[in-house]
Amino acid sequence: MNYWLMKSEPDVFSYDDLVKKKRELWDGVRNYTARNNMRAMKKGDLAFFYHSNIGKEIVGIVKIVKEAYPDPTTNDAAWVCVDVAPKQKLKNPVSLVDIKANPKLANMKLVKQSRLSVSDVTKEEFEEILKMSQTSLK
């Protein structure tokens, strides 16, 4: 089981949009590091859903329901997408400010490499954020 963090601008696609749609393909990624992370995802892996620009907070958890396959939004075989489904909303969102204020999370990719749209999260980081959000996994 691996953990990830995926960013989306909520005015384009929010966590609530995903809840409404029940399942969505995560396409349009055009960055090699992010792409490599998506290729490494396994069915059943969990990812935080982060709202960039507006909110700047982790609002929920999604589950990878389909592993990497060719991105239908391009003919370039270099790019892939995955399918995600909502797993659980956090009881309390965890903001970027909160994350930066927590020394245990100082090495998170979200902080260190703010532009990376799909990043990996360690088990320790994942659990720490769950704790901060006062959320227990169902």
Next chain:
DNA sequence: GCCAACGTTGGC
């Protein structure tokens, strides 16, 4: 293969 120019992301 280096590096300058340029484009994009995202926090502030």
Next chain:
DNA sequence: GCCAACGTTGGC
């Protein structure tokens, strides 16, 4: 809206 960070492109 600005700008820093950083990835990509293309000339040499």
